[in-house]
Amino acid sequence: MSSPKARFLTALTYAGGLLFLAVFIGPILWFLALAIRPADTAFAMPPQFTFEPTLNAFRHILVDPGVNGPQVVNSLIVAIGAVVLNLPFSVPAAYALSRFKLRGKKHIMLWYLGLLMAPPIAFLIPYFILITRIGLQGSYFSMVLVLQTMTIPFSVWLMKSFIDEVPAELEEAARVDGARWFTIMWRITLPIVRPGIIVTSMFAFVFAWNNAAFPLVLSARSTATLPIGTLGYFATSGVTWNFIAAAAVLAMIPPMIIFLVFDRYVVRGLTFGSVKG
Amino acid sequence: MASMTFDGIGKTFPDGTVAVANVSFAIADGEFVVLVGPSGCGKSTLLRMAAGLETLNTGRLLMDDADVTNTEPQDRDIAMVFQNYALYPHMTVYENMAFGLQQRRMPKDRIDRLVRDAAEMLDLTRYLARKPGQLSGGQRQRVAMGRAIVRHPMAFLMDEPLSNLDAKLRVQMRSELKLLNQRLGVTTLYVTHDQVEAMTMGDRVAVLKPVQDAGESNLQQIDTPQMLYDRPANLFVAGFIGSPAMNFVRVDLVEEGGGLTAKVVGTDIAFKAPQGEALSAYAGRQVIAGIRPEMFSVCRPEEAVFHQEIPVAEALGADTFVFFDIPSPAVDVNDAEEREDFSRKGMNRMVARIPPAATPRLNARLPLTIDVAALHWFDPADGRAIRD
Numbered sequence: 001m002s003s004p005k006a007r008f009l010t011a012l013t014y015a016g017g018l019l020f021l022a023v024f025i026g027p028i029l030w031f032l033a034l035a036i037r038p039a040d041t042a043f044a045m046p047p048q049f050t051f052e053p054t055l056n057a058f059r060h061i062l063v064d065p066g067v068n069g070p071q072v073v074n075s076l077i078v079a080i081g082a083v084v085l086n087l088p089f090s091v092p093a094a095y096a097l098s099r100f101k102l103r104g105k106k107h108i109m110l111w112y113l114g115l116l117m118a119p120p121i122a123f124l125i126p127y128f129i130l131i132t133r134i135g136l137q138g139s140y141f142s143m144v145l146v147l148q149t150m151t152i153p154f155s156v157w158l159m160k161s162f163i164d165e166v167p168a169e170l171e172e173a174a175r176v177d178g179a180r181w182f183t184i185m186w187r188i189t190l191p192i193v194r195p196g197i198i199v200t201s202m203f204a205f206v207f208a209w210n211n212a213a214f215p216l217v218l219s220a221r222s223t224a225t226l227p228i229g230t231l232g233y234f235a236t237s238g239v240t241w242n243f244i245a246a247a248a249v250l251a252m253i254p255p256m257i258i259f260l261v262f263d264r265y266v267v268r269g270l271t272f273g274s275v276k277g
Numbered sequence: 278m279a280s281m282t283f284d285g286i287g288k289t290f291p292d293g294t295v296a297v298a299n300v301s302f303a304i305a306d307g308e309f310v311v312l313v314g315p316s317g318c319g320k321s322t323l324l325r326m327a328a329g330l331e332t333l334n335t336g337r338l339l340m341d342d343a344d345v346t347n348t349e350p351q352d353r354d355i356a357m358v359f360q361n362y363a364l365y366p367h368m369t370v371y372e373n374m375a376f377g378l379q380q381r382r383m384p385k386d387r388i389d390r391l392v393r394d395a396a397e398m399l400d401l402t403r404y405l406a407r408k409p410g411q412l413s414g415g416q417r418q419r420v421a422m423g424r425a426i427v428r429h430p431m432a433f434l435m436d437e438p439l440s441n442l443d444a445k446l447r448v449q450m451r452s453e454l455k456l457l458n459q460r461l462g463v464t465t466l467y468v469t470h471d472q473v474e475a476m477t478m479g480d481r482v483a484v485l486k487p488v489q490d491a492g493e494s495n496l497q498q499i500d501t502p503q504m505l506y507d508r509p510a511n512l513f514v515a516g517f518i519g520s521p522a523m524n525f526v527r528v529d530l531v532e533e534g535g536g537l538t539a540k541v542v543g544t545d546i547a548f549k550a551p552q553g554e555a556l557s558a559y560a561g562r563q564v565i566a567g568i569r570p571e572m573f574s575v576c577r578p579e580e581a582v583f584h585q586e587i588p589v590a591e592a593l594g595a596d597t598f599v600f601f602d603i604p605s606p607a608v609d610v611n612d613a614e615e616r617e618d619f620s621r622k623g624m625n626r627m628v629a630r631i632p633p634a635a636t637p638r639l640n641a642r643l644p645l646t647i648d649v650a651a652l653h654w655f656d657p658a659d660g661r662a663i664r665d
């Protein structure tokens with residue numbers, strides 16, 4: 001075994017880690033508990049740590065009356081739609097901004113950043129008016145479209161940093177090898193930045209999935225997304241915390257799955273030793 | 278296979294940097310030509326222009342008499358080995374080598390045969406299924422070579438392909454590459470900053486120098502390695518080729534007793550200059566004498582031309598290099614013209630090759646004579662060699 005000092009440091013590290021976990025995981029566990037405890041024990045004083053778990057809240061939101069079930073589907077449609085619409089625009093834009101000498105390139109990038117930083121609320125009214133005027137109000141597409149104002153700038157920034165990492169020599173080597181630009185894009189650059197595309201899609205999905213502001217004004221009752229449904233429980237007679245918690249737990253699941261499945265792409269390097277050893 | 282002709286090639290980048298100017302030379306079919314010169318002398322730019330990756334501002338580029346100046350790299354049928362290899366990281370070694378052939382819409386079985394032949398030749402067969410990230414530096418270098426030779430292109434272009442290898446592997450790959458070229462007989466343009474690599478590999482070597490404006494030329498001389506060494510065209514080439522480098526001393530040529538005497542500026546060192554029409558024309562003027570380290574020999578004190586203290590001696594085993602200073606202005610090979618104030622006592626460090634047995638004690642004086650007939654002479658005005 002190691003020296004007492006090293007052991008003390010190890011213990012300290014674990015203690016710090018546990019504290020960290022408590023701060024970040026604690027609220028999630030508390031919400032999870034809230035979702036499965038009997039409604040009347042939610043705010044009991046003193047707090048009850050033991051209770052009879054029940055799936056009543058989940059039954060209520062998904063089955064009977066099950067208001068939130070279709071909203072999960074709506075959320076999926078909007079989030080997947082946002083990813084699908086996002087990629088064909090952000091990837092080529094990022095490529096162009098990374099590779100070509102464009103006039104005002106810096107300004108475009110800053111403008112994108114500005115869009116990201118501006119509070120979406122500030123744009124809600126103009127978007128609402130625009131979408132209503134063109135008769136898209138209440139449609140999935142209206143939400144997918146307006147979400148692009150946030151997802152495209154973010155994706156372009158992210159994708160550009162990935163494409164920047166691909167050495168220009170690789171594309172030059174492919175040109176000398178006889179490949180045209182489409183082949184180079186399709187067989188060299190895009191496959192190499194595949195982790196970047198996956199990460200970008202992940203973020204676009206989670207971004208769209210979590211967004212509540214746009215669906216709030218753009219969705220109809222039949223196209224409302226899960227965050228709208230969750231917000232709804234604040235308004236009805238008395239705040240029903242266990243329904244809110246159940247919906248929130250439901251909302252957490254897809255992003256969690258996505259990060260668990262794809263987390264290696266987030267950290268994975270890009271060029272795996274093509275240029276230097 | 279093809280010949281290549283560079284005809285008045287020039288490249289000025291948009292930011293105003295003149296990288297290449299007025300370069301003209303031809304490479305014969307199957308010839309191995311090395312471009313050598315210090316960093317920034319335009320080697321890579323020249324090679325990239327040959328590949329079509331960089332446009333030309335002036336001049337023409339011919340391959341087998343066909344003008345390819347404005348031909349896209351895709352259509353030039355050349356292969357390039359990049360300094361960093363630029364292997365496709367997401368493809369296996371096999372796919373890396375097959376990629377160029379696939380672009381030529383070759384049938385699969387033919388591609389397979391070509392890739393396997395090339396892999397065999399380069400001893401890569403075992404690694405065909407690996408990705409570049411799983412290979413050592415030397416193996417990656419081979420893959421880069423394989424990607425080039427598998428296509429049987431009209432010409433190879435190589436930009437410092439060995440510079441990322443360690444010294445031992447570099448020497449080994451040097452001879453392998455040369456053998457490969459002889460076996461395949463493909464026209465090759467090879468870039469390096471290492472003069473030993475240039476001398477050992479090139480059928481001919483082109484010495485380049487950085488240029489400041491579009492009126493100059495990068496190309497100082499293109500010749501066989503031996504000719505570059507024996508008959509350098511100017512100070513730059515003389516100073517660049519050879520290791521340790523040639524010594525340069527400023528001398529005043531004085532007519533004395535029917536012959537010419539060279540008096541080393543700033544010292545009382547003097548020696549007889551050889552007979553020769555070209556040099557005679559410089560009588561009464563200052564010129565630069567070039568003395569290779571091996572042109573010195575140890576002699577008796579009364580025969581000594583140079584008789585200086587030796588502060589540094591480097592023993593390499595077979596030879597010893599001794600260094601000494603003479604109180605004479607040093608010569609800048611890039612700018613031969615004398616600008617130094619004579620009253621300022623500049624020192625000029627010289628190096629001589631001597632047999633190890635003759636090595637003097639540290640800081641003792643060593644009598645050295647020189648092989649006067651072998652000396653090189655240069656015009657200080659433009660650095661050009663003075664020869665009959």
Ligand SMILES: Nc1ncnc2c1ncn2[C@@H]1O[C@H](COP(=O)(O)OP(=O)(O)O)[C@@H](O)[C@H]1O
Nearest residue numbers: 290292294296315316317318319320321322323
């Ligand atoms: N894309 C570029 N834009 C501006 N200047 C460049 C560019 N590429 C190279 N240069 C300049 O051109 C000169 C020659 O460069 P290069 O051909 O790379 O030299 P070498 O390969 O001999 O070291 C250098 O001064 C370099 O800084």
Ligand SMILES: [Mg+2]
Nearest residue numbers: 320321322436
């Ligand atoms: Mg270079």
